[in-house]
Amino acid sequence: MKKNLLFAALIGVALLFSMRSFAQEDESNDTVSRRIDLESTLGKKDYDDRGRVIKYPRIFGGLTFTRIDWGFSRLMDDGSFTLGEGNQFLKYKKASNFGFDVAQFGVRFHDAFKMYVSAGFEWNYLRLKNDIILDTEATPLAYTPSDITYKKNIFTSTYLRTPLSFEWRGRRNHRGYRPKIAFGAMTGILLKGTQRFKSEEHGKQKFKDNYNLASFQYGAFARVGFGSLGVFAKYYMNDMFENSPDQEKLNNLTFGLSLGF
Template identity: 60%
Template sequence: MKIKFLLPAIVFLFVGLQAANSQENKTKEENKEGTAGQDGKAGKKKSAEISINFGKDDKSDTLDNENKKIRYPRSFGGITFTRVDWGFSRLSDDGSFTLSDDNQFMSYKKSSNFGFDVAQYGIRFTDRFKMYLSAGFEWNYWRLKNDVLLLQDQTPIQTEDLDPDGKFKKNVFTSTYLRLPLTFELRSHQLNNGKRVKLAFGAMTGVLLKGTQRLKSDKYGKQKFKDTYNLQTFQYGPFVRLGYDNFGIFAKYYMNDLFEKSPEQENLRNLAFGLTLGF
């Protein structure tokens, strides 16, 4: 599914889940208020989760569904759909956001970063701290300024100018990775509204799945090329997330080069930042 169709679908899904969860929580609160009217005690509000999980849950309350105190440490894990990152990619060329002559082929008009987790396993050590390993997917998109074609099956990376009569309207270069982050997460105590402040940090690693270049022009129509394009086979770097309830911001920096076996692109690295949903 193309990203321009995937993103609205995800947003629609989140809105639907949020509405359903809000209605469910509202019903629970009304029931609690009714009970409070009888015994004089009001229940604490719970925060709606923006995520889908199949497996052993990470309970966020001190009591489980059977009103038994949760014991730590405890494990959790399974299939999930959460920690959706949606933001921007910026290329750093030897510490500068201005690209050198050797890297001008990667000059971009717009760029974006998109990813999410689909599986996780972790341990909650206390109500305030947990660590987990997760797996998901991540895409970086660069809408290139120049009419250049990245050549397939070339090491080091090589480019050639596109047909000047082609009138190219679109030139997008994409990297696709399987991401494998190790996360350490801290959270505050429950606030009066039942929500928490969260801080997560760790190491974001990734295994290359493919590189893609998509072109659109009046003369040639839509074109699509796939190759590794000497993109880094295994990328790694630190990341951090800061959030409130289920929403937050993220930043991640990959410490190794964007391209491998390409000496002229040495120290060309990727920085991403933006918003996180389902945090």
């Protein structure tokens, strides 16, 4: 029995080394450009840091933690940054956007250009000016004025985002950094809506509902950067709320910094 186990182990080691040797030899073959590499991209770049030649096109994909976006948001009411009469209750002190990608899959066609689809999460925050409570049961969107003065009244939407990106990068400078430009289309699926309060009377409170938020969002985005740091802008073409006639043509525009670009 021990001899059989030892023999099996030796065969396994031999197979492992033979596969490794084949893979190394295969790297000089044109078929390498058509193999699927689904190794995790966590902590790795999409080009070889060891100076080995990579043949194109090259398929890549896996887990990642990148394109970390943080910036400001502005609501647009029928193309204007001034909210109309029917949307005055949504006046805000501050509005922000935060998101990141956790997975990606794509094709690098050559050293300068690639396209990929990714998946991640995105949050939009509105720090409301008015002391209102959004109705979790109403359709269309409705609210109730509150007699409590809130220190914080934050309305948040959470989406699973799935952008399709086309990315170009230039030559390296003397420090190894490259200029980059990316643009594409983005979609998102609503995960939840949340309204959080903070007051002296009730402390911290949190309520979850979809609040008539768009169950599916879509839009366009662009990124410009150098090295791993860049700036981004996103425009959501869909209405922010659905089944709410008074909120038709209410869209969201965001812009800010992007890390890991």
